[in-house]
Amino acid sequence: MRGVVVVGAGHAGVEVAASLRTGGYHGPVTLVGAEEHHPYERPPLSKEMLDDGADPAMISLRPAAFFADHRITLRPGPVVDIERAWQQVKMADGRWVAYDHLVLATGASPRRVELAGLGLRGVAELRTLNDAFALRASLTAAKRLVVLGGGFIGMEVASAAVKRGIEVTVIEQGERVLGRAVSPPVSQAVAAHHCAQGVRLYLGERATEVVGEAGHVTAVATESGRLLPADAVVLGVGSVAEDGLAGRAGLATGNGVLVDRWLNTSDPLISAIGDCAAVVDPSTGSSRRVESIQNATDQGRYVAARIIGWRKPFRAVPWFWSNQGSLKLQLVGLVSNDDRRIVCGDEERFSVISVRDGRLATVESVNDPGTHMAARRLLERATPTEAELMDVDYDVRALARQMMAKEAAVA
Ligand SMILES: Cc1cc2nc3c(=O)[nH]c(=O)nc-3n(C[C@H](O)[C@H](O)[C@H](O)COP(=O)(O)OP(=O)(O)OC[C@H]3O[C@@H](n4cnc5c(N)ncnc54)[C@H](O)[C@@H]3O)c2cc1C
Known part of the structure; x- marks a missing residue:
């Protein structure tokens, strides 16, 4: 058994490797990184890590022992080539590593x-x-x-x-x-x-x-x-997808490695996840690349489950956060210019509720984490109609409470 090779030891790569093990995958798992550091979290780089004395040990994605304990082989990269016909990747030192399934999690670089x-x-x-x-x-x-x-x-x-x-x-x-x-x-x-x-x-x-x-x-x-x-x-x-390796291997690319709803590339033995992947919408043919921790994590978990046997297409509610000093910004859903918007709250703490095609589409919260969490809970279950929102005077938290109460009553 050749196992799974993951290219890129960032958020998405580490998540897919870890989820393969927690999901019960028994074959070899090899995670190839290109950076000299132990896999680390990226969001703090523009926040806490710019403070004097911030310690990089605080931002490790997993403790050092985790990889050995979970039989995940961490290899220094980068991967420089993919030989699809022979199902193997070439490392910078000239060695080859064979795969049954290859996951590209190569991230993005500054524009x-x-x-x-x-x-x-x-x-x-x-x-x-x-x-x-x-x-x-x-x-x-x-x-x-x-x-x-x-x-x-x-x-x-x-x-x-x-x-x-x-x-x-x-x-x-x-x-x-x-x-x-x-x-x-x-x-x-x-x-x-x-x-x-x-x-x-x-x-x-x-x-x-x-x-x-x-x-x-x-x-x-x-x-x-x-x-x-x-x-x-x-x-x-801004940033651009790291899709050069995929492109050189003849995989379909275009502002990222193009993947279908199962996050498969144009080669079914190769998946792509995280910042490097652009998911193609089969109804319009357009593709969308999302750069967020939620997306990298959910796609990593999903591909691990799919390799193990899960058969449904990828689906996740996108969410994102940004901390700018005392300002806490949290978004659920992807904002579109054509949405109808309702602003709830005051100058210090508010949420913008956007309605698209008569349904709740996005909630953007400024210093309003309660509404953000409620919106995530709601959108992970259903997309409430505008009529439902109007019934609670656009109080997303009240609507989430109602939905939870209904769920509890059914259970
Ligand atoms: C400064 C900063 C702040 C951010 N803040 C937030 C935030 O507040 N909230 C949020 O949701 N998101 C934030 N993001 C975005 C988030 O960090 C990314 O969406 C996430 O890191 C994507 O994970 P990834 O694994 O796809 O890519 P990455 O984390 O970029 O990991 C990709 C890894 O692959 C490696 N690689 C590339 N090519 C090869 C190769 N050929 N061989 C081997 N390895 C290779 C790269 O070196 C890299 O280590 C921030 C990003 C940055 C840069």
């Missing part, structure tokens, strides 16, 4: 933009633990930080830097922050929170050059003619 000056010292991107160490060192000395991109990572880094007393400017080319992921009311709340903390925010603004002196960044020039002084710059302009 690179064409901009002069990105090679200057003081310019950082953030994906790995080594990136976080480098950024933390740079923030220790920095007085002025410019963040390029008002997405989740950019805004989280802005919070961490402001906490250190650094003067922070965020440049976002869109008209609002977090524009791809949240609705306008949430963007507004996030922007207001950062401005209240002293972050300077330029929306609808583009960087044209990172300017430097003696090899170190000194400023960022913008399209509208601003020259923003900086001794540190963070690039937070």
Whole structure:
């Protein structure tokens, strides 16, 4: 028996390997990582790990003994090639590892933009633990930080830097922050929170050059003619799927490794999960790639179960969180621009309820964890109609309580 080989020891890769064992899989499980560190959690990299003295041991995905105890062979990579005809992968050291089933969990990398000056010292991107160490060192000395991109990572880094007393400017080319992921009311709340903390925010603004002196960044020039002084710059302009290995092996790709509803690639002996995988919607032919811990974890668990024998297609309710200083943002469902929205709560603590095709589609919560948890419980069971929501005056928690009470009565 050749067993299962997993490429990528991040959230998705570790989850599939661990779930194979907890699900009773007896064959060999090999987990190939490409980083020098023991598998670790990525979300703290833009949050706690930017604080002085934060210890990387706190962010281990599993204790060191876990892998040996569960007969999961951790191998240093990277995998450089897949020989599909012979069902084997080639490691960087030239050795081959054979598989019965291969799982690609190669994640994503920071999007690179064409901009002069990105090679200057003081310019950082953030994906790995080594990136976080480098950024933390740079923030220790920095007085002025410019963040390029008002997405989740950019805004989280802005919070961490402001906490250190650094003067922070965020440049976002869109008209609002977090524009791809949240609705306008949430963007507004996030922007207001950062401005209240002293972050300077330029929306609808583009960087044209990172300017430097003696090899170190000194400023960022913008399209509208601003020259923003900086001794540190963070690039937070999104990420791209790590699908090169799959593409070279002849698997179908397109903004990620294309997978069907069973998370199979175009080769049924190879699955793809997590940030690298783009799930194709059979009715429209379009594909969607989700970058979140929930998605990586649920897809890892699902593929393990499917390898063991589960036969239903993948289904999960997407959810996400982001902590930006005292602001706690939590989302359930994927936001769409065409939704009808109802805002419940006050300026400090509220949730935006979105209705699509007459049913509850997403709930975005700002400092409102109770509503978030209730929305997850609801959407994991059913998609309530707008009439049901209106009956409780859009109180998602009340509707969740009703549903639980009904379930308990039936049981
Ligand atoms: C700074 C930061 C903050 C985040 N914060 C949040 C958050 O608050 N909430 C949230 O839900 N999500 C957050 N995310 C997103 C979340 O971390 C990702 O969605 C998640 O890590 C995806 O897991 P993955 O296993 O698919 O990919 P990854 O965790 O990226 O793991 C992929 C691994 O595969 C390895 N690899 C790639 N190619 C090869 C190869 N050829 N051979 C061997 N190994 C290979 C890579 O080195 C990497 O270690 C954050 C991400 C970042 C970068």
